Amino acid sequence: MSRRVVAVVPAYDEEDAIAGVVDEIRAFDPAIDVVVVDDGSRDSTADAADAAGAVVVRLPFNLGIGAAVQTGFRYALEHGYDVAVRLDGDGQHDPAELPKLLGPLERGEADVVTGSRFRGDDGGYRPPLGRRLGITWFAKLVTLLSRQRVTDTTSGFQALNRPAIALFARDYPSDYPEVEATVLLLKHRLRLTEVPVEMRERETGSSSITVLRSLYYAIKVTLALCIGMARRSAVPTEEANR
Amino acid sequence: MTPVRISVAAAIGSALLILIVLELIRGRRLKERYALLWLATGVALLVLSAWRGGLNTIAGWLGVSGYPPAILFAAAIMFVIAVLLHYSTVLSRLTDDNVLLAQEVALLRARLEALEREATADSAPEPPAG
Numbered sequence: 486m487s488r489r490v491v492a493v494v495p496a497y498d499e500e501d502a503i504a505g506v507v508d509e510i511r512a513f514d515p516a517i518d519v520v521v522v523d524d525g526s527r528d529s530t531a532d533a534a535d536a537a538g539a540v541v542v543r544l545p546f547n548l549g550i551g552a553a554v555q556t557g558f559r560y561a562l563e564h565g566y567d568v569a570v571r572l573d574g575d576g577q578h579d580p581a582e583l584p585k586l587l588g589p590l591e592r593g594e595a596d597v598v599t600g601s602r603f604r605g606d607d608g609g610y611r612p613p614l615g616r617r618l619g620i621t622w623f624a625k626l627v628t629l630l631s632r633q634r635v636t637d638t639t640s641g642f643q644a645l646n647r648p649a650i651a652l653f654a655r656d657y658p659s660d661y662p663e664v665e666a667t668v669l670l671l672k673h674r675l676r677l678t679e680v681p682v683e684m685r686e687r688e689t690g691s692s693s694i695t696v697l698r699s700l701y702y703a704i705k706v707t708l709a710l711c712i713g714m715a716r717r718s719a720v721p722t723e724e725a726n727r
Numbered sequence: 728m729t730p731v732r733i734s735v736a737a738a739i740g741s742a743l744l745i746l747i748v749l750e751l752i753r754g755r756r757l758k759e760r761y762a763l764l765w766l767a768t769g770v771a772l773l774v775l776s777a778w779r780g781g782l783n784t785i786a787g788w789l790g791v792s793g794y795p796p797a798i799l800f801a802a803a804i805m806f807v808i809a810v811l812l813h814y815s816t817v818l819s820r821l822t823d824d825n826v827l828l829a830q831e832v833a834l835l836r837a838r839l840e841a842l843e844r845e846a847t848a849d850s851a852p853e854p855p856a857g
Contacts, residue, residue: 540837540841541840542833542834542837543836543837544829544833545829545832548829548830552829552830555830556830556833556834559830559834560834
């Protein structure tokens with residue numbers, strides 16, 4: 486089987502967690518190449534990832550999560566990978582869940598598969614109220630805009646096939662990007678599927694999201710969504726020029 | 728009617744603005760593409776302040792009966808808003824370019840490191856026989 490898979494791991498100040506994440510992915514499947522995108526960390530995240538055996542792409546300064554993830558997708562595109570999986574650098578995504586994400590891609594049922602925390606039967610994941618409100622708001626909004634049921638628009642646990650990699654390498658939203666990316670996908674008629682996954686609590690570090698910032702992002706992203714739907718040629722619709 | 732002193736002061740101010748902008752262009756401290764809006768601002772204000780009858784007429788059209796120089800302020804504010812909007816678009820484009828450059832540098836560096844690693848591996852001494 487010659488399908489080449491790359492794991493894209495964006496990381497910002499995750500020196501304590503990153504080696505574990507890399508090891509875990511490699512332990513799960515040594516054939517998966519791991520690319521850590523160091524988003525201008527102030528600590529030794531890049532060196533830790535390098536020592537753990539990952540390819541490290543070092544951004545010269547902090548670009549924010551969206552641009553960091555996009556860098557990973559551009560790497561995947563340039564190096565001709567067939568599938569990219571994205572896992573966060575803090576270890577909240579368990580590589581053991583990867584088969585669930587890769588399944589629909591392999592069967593050709595979807596172009597992008599997202600691990601959703603809300604599709605499970607037990608509904609095990611209970612984020613704090615503020616965040617739950619935000620997630621629900623965006624899930625409803627995206628479902629409305631895309632006329633497709635989406636439960637977790639904020640999950641960064643995703644698997645993409647080649648057309649989706651090409652799209653995101655060319656155009657990917659900036660802050661808090663997953664919500665807009667979902668709509669972008671659907672606008673380009675790529676098929677999105679959600680599968681239930683469990684996510685772990687953060688092991689180290691702290692989430693980059695605070696209350697005021699979430700509110701700012703919520704407003705910003707809502708605006709971006711509404712404008713994005715109406716935008717002329719939000720992105721070139723053709724394959725062609727990268 | 729516009730007081731003469733206001734007209735004179737406004738004309739001097741506008742002329743100064745034009746001169747400063749021209750001087751900045753001459754000294755290559757301001758690119759022409761960013762200077763155009765400023766020059767337009769200066770010229771428009773100069774015309775409005777020097778051409779006193781015109782200012783009164785325009786004030787009349789817009790229903791500003793009490794104090795025609797208010798039109799000067801309105802024009803100045805409009806131009807400043809235009810300049811600022813223009814800057815916002817420039818800033819947005821620069822931000823995008825900046826991100827693209829940073830990504831490109833990072834990807835090239837990763838490629839370079841991989842090549843160097845390969846090269847050192849190739850040129851490493853043969854493992855001793857036996």
